[in-house]
Amino acid sequence: MSALFLKTPLALAVSASLFWSVAALAAVPSERDVLPAGASPQLYQLTIDPDLQKLSFQGELTLDFTASQTLNELVLNALDLTIIDASIDGNKVDTEVVAATQRVHFKTPVSPGKHQLRVRYHGKIYEQSAGLFVTDYSKPDGSTGRMLSSQFEPGDARKLAPMWDEPAHKAVFKISIIEPKNQLALSNMPEQRRQLLPDGRARVDFAPSVKMSSYLLYVGAGDYERISGRSGGIEHGVVAKKGDAVKGAFALNASYQLLDYYNDYFGVQYPLPKLDHIAVPGAGGFGAMENWGAVMYFEGTLLLDPQFSNTSDKQEVFAVVGHEMAHQWFGNIVTMQWWDDLWLNEGFASWMESKASQHFYPQWHAELGAVGSRNYAMFQDAQETSHPIVQPVRNLEEANAAFDGITYSKGLSVITMLEAYLGEEAFRAGVRAYMQKHQYGNTVTSNLWQALAQASGRPVETIAQDFTNQMGVPLITALRAECQQGNTTLTLTQSRFGLDAASKQAQQWTVPVTAQVTGQAAARAEIRGDAPQTMTLPGCGAVTVNAGQTGYYRVDYSDTLFADVVKAFAQLPAVDQLGLLKDSVALGYAGYSDISRYLALTQQLPVEANPIISTDVVQQLEGFTDLYRGLPGEQAYKAFALKKAQALFAKVGWEKQAGESDNTSILRSSLIGVLAELGDQTVISEARKRFAASQTDKNVLPGDLYGVVLKIVGAQATAADFAQLKTLAANTSNSTEKRRLLGALASAKDAALAKQALALLLTDLTPKQFGPGLLNRVALEHTQLAYEFYLANQAAFDERLDPLRRDGFDASLLGSARDVATANLLRQKAAAAKTKPVKTAYLEAAAGIERRLDRVKRIPAQVDAWLKTQQL
Ligand SMILES: [Zn+2]
Structure with missing residues (x-):
């Protein structure tokens, strides 16, 4: 999946043999909630007859399975299914569906050997994205359209049919869908046969799948159109609601590019005859899902609208398509044995999306994005x-919670570090060997380490295990650098970087460190233990530790060494500039050093710096204003930040310049947004003027400016503006425009308007799935109002949230608060939480508020002191 924002034995002999599942399951930790051992599936033949209005379906399953031992009964996963009748080998059997365990018991003894289970049943269609679900959308003629889609990861395929709904139980699936009238049915495989039924509908049989895990199934139908083309020996398609497929042209081209790139990278060919990218209206707790051959995206992450989408949307589309397509190999062809190793899927796909962006669009500088991801993971x-990264997962709730920043972003950062450590070619050779050896099978993390160690001839396991089996962030401190005969002897120590007392406990890693004297060759060393260690670098001068920023650790410097870095800052590669900036903010926030170090670096940043770095700096400078709210130094600080942003904006301006880079467009919209937040009245009135003019001439507001201008108009809205935005949202059938307009309404700073915005969330104006996200948007500025609205309408919001997001959803609202009382309330909620993921959500939200309060006490004073030392 792509977020919105992831051991043991030697290679398992993966085959359809009777003994495999027994051997594998024998090693399963007892606390895992898995099905009893002794049987495994071979072929599911499944017919789904959906009724999109009644929100139900009829299912017919014929399942070929093999028992490896005598069973008292056959037990499969099932949830919210009503069994009509069932038989095993033609003999009727009694069944019992147990909701608490999400299982169905077929109550008859089963002898060792091959068997066939047949079941007729009813199931539910939902309005949240877990299981089979519908989403509604506005059509150009004003009517409402409804589509069917599905989402089964981690464990909702059990709502589609009784099955072994665990990643290790791979089987062949043959899906048939009774296609709703005037809709197009979709599944993982291409259509094989189509029969017209007496009632005018059609039965569509799809070709049998390859051997795959249940969570990768896809069942969908809608008033779709498809653009497609052949490339790399397969058919690629983008499927979207009628009239929108053309907005998928960029994604379709990305699909062509990425297929060739991945076929080569992984050394195993994509095995299906087609690959669809399906744009589904609405939103959920994720952006996209890698269903094999039928990747599903909420349309905002796949389609680009020339009028309303901007350059960063385009970069994100490429990244998401790159991510989901990487899963077609890493995840789909080779799958983790169990959710403990989810990071094998998500960390790798996240790393690969960045690598592919760097390959095809080097000018986007995805390596800088990777530094941002690492920073997020370290936080x-x-x-x-x-x-x-590798953590025990017992059940689906914990599996669902595992889709977090550690799994994705720390996963990608650790892989980045290992690739840099082994070298690009040796790393790829290891990945190819791993893919070849385990195709159509399941793995644990150590299988990857073994393949990498074999291919590279280097002992990668020690480093890999240190970073995947223990949590926490190493802190490498550069103590001194001595120049001797043209070389530098650098002394380093290791400790642990933490934001709270528990995270500062002593801990060690084997850390592969790269360090470099500016302009000289980099040197490498492995830092172990907590005693000071030295390494020798060619040349003398300012030293950058973690040069190239491929290491997963923070770097602190002695005052002397940091002063040297400041002087050399403008000459450093962009990636090191960004790494230094991120480390300086993090160390300053956490109290390891003074925030003036960060400010000193920003003063050295040239106006022509990489636009991504300038974007990051202006956003951070604006971020400090949040800590200043109501403090005496607020105005003086804002004036300083405003001056910095204005200096950059003077170069960039409102109008796109001929030949400018894509990242400059991103900087422009970011600057406009920051300037408005800092109260630049010229920018605010220009934004309003342009928005007003765009009502009669759409061309005055290109896609790159639309989002930020609308955000300003929404945030600064008067009652008349608000009414106008509301009318526009009600009248458009363009889903990108509607989504942006609803976002603008939810951003109003005025409390009375925020109340009105809340009331809109539960009306027909707001498509159901957008409600929770927009509520979060309101909470950013009006936390208490949003929370009270949520409490008063909790049942309605529960109806709009995926089941696993319901408990603890208010943590995301209350986390925007700024007071001790709310932090205490969150701690009380954590104490009362029934599950670990919910408890964690409350604790993280409480800690976030407490950290901010602590920063308010320290950071503005440090900034004020620094400002006094500057001739500004
Ligand atoms: Zn993913």
């Missing part, structure tokens, strides 16, 4: 609520 990993 989560420096708290006591973090967890190791």
Whole structure:
């Protein structure tokens, strides 16, 4: 999946043999909620007859399975299914569906050997994205359309049919769908046969799948159109609601590019005859899902609208398509044995999306995005609520919670580090060997380490295990650098970077460190233990530790070494500039050093710096204003930040310049947004003027400016503006425009308008799945109002949230608060929480508020002191 924002034995002999599942399951930790051992599936033949209005379906399953031992009864996963009748080998059997365990018991003894189970049943269609679900959308003629889609990861395929709904139980699936009238049915495989039924509908049989895990199934239908083309020996398609498929042209081209790139990278060919990218209206707790051959995206992550989408949307589309397509190999062809190793899927796909972006669009500088992802991972990993990348997962709730920053972003960062450590070619050779050896099978993390070690001839396991089996962030401190005969002897120590006391406990890693004297060759060393260690670098001068920023650790410097870095800052590669900036903010926020270090670096940043770095700096400078709210130095600080942003904006301006880079467009919209937040009245009135003019001439507001201008108009809205935005939202059938307009309404700073915005969330104006996200948007500025609205309408919001997001949803609302009382309330809720993921959500939200309060006490004073030293 792609977020919105992831052991043991030697290679398992993966085959359809009777003994495999027994051998594998024998090693399963007893606390895992898995089906009893002794039987495994071979072929599911499944017919689904959906009724999109009644929100139900009829299912017919014929399942070929093999028992490896005598069973008292056959037990499969099932949830919300009503069994009509069932038989095994033609003999009727009694059944019992147990909701608490999400299982169905077929009550008859089963002898060793091959068997066939047949079941007729009813199931439910939902309005949240877990299981089979519908989404509604506005059509250009004003009517409402409804589509069917599905989402089964981690464990909702059991709502589609009785099955072994665990990743290790791979089987062949043959899906048939009774196609609703005037809709197009979709599944993982291409259509094989179509029969017209007496009632005018059609029965569509899809070709049998390859051997795959149940969570990768896809069943959908809608008033779709498809653009497609052949490339790399397969058919690629983008499927979207009628009239929108053309907006998938960029994604379709990305699909062509990425297929060739991945076929080569992985050394195993994509095995299906087609690959569809399906744009589904609405939203959920994720952006996209890698169903094999039928990747599903909420349309905002796949389609680009020339009028309303901007350059960063385009970069995100490429990244998401790159992510989901990487899963077609890493996840689909080779799958983790169980959710403990989810990071094998998600960390790898996240890393690959960045690598593919760097390959095809080097000018986008995805390596800088990877530094941002690492920073995000370290933020989560420096708290006591973090967890190791490889973690014990007992049940679906924990599996669902595992889709977090550690799994995705720490996963991608650790892989980045290992690739840099082994070298690009040796790393790829290891990945190819791993893919070849385990195709159509399941693995644990150590299988990957073995393949990498074999291919590279280097002992990668020690480093890999240190970073995947223990949580936390190493802190490498550069103590001194001595120049001797043209070389530098650098002395380093290791400790642990933490945001709370528990995370500062002593801990060690084997850390592969790269360090470099500016302009000289980099040197490498492995830092172990906590005693000071030295390494020798060619040349003398300012030293950058973690040069190239491929290491997963923070870097602190002695005052002397940091002063040298500041002087050399403008000459450093962009990636090191960004790494230094991120480390300086993090160390300053956490109290390791003074925030003036960060400000000193920003003063050295040239106006022509990489636009991504300038974007990051202006956003951070604006971020400090949140800590200043109501403090005496607020105006003086804002004036300083405003001056910095204005200096950059003077170069970039409102109008796109001929030949400018894509990242400059992103900087422009970011600057406009920051300037408005800092109160730049010229920018605010220009934004309003352009928005007003765009009502009669759409061309005055290109896609790159639309989002930020609308955000300003929404945030600063008067009652008349608000009414106008509301009318526009009600009248458009363009889903990108509607989504942006609803976002603008939810951003109003005025409390009375925020109340009106809340009331809109539960009306027909707001498509159901957008309600929770927009509520979060309102909470950013009006936390208490949003929370009270949520409490008063909890049942309605529960109806709009995926089941696994319901408990603890208010943590995301209350986390925007700024007071001790709310932090205490969150701690009380954590104490009362019934599950670990919910408890963690409350604790993280409480800690976030407490951290902010602590920063308010320290950071503005440090900034004020620094400002006094500057001739500004
Ligand atoms: Zn993913």
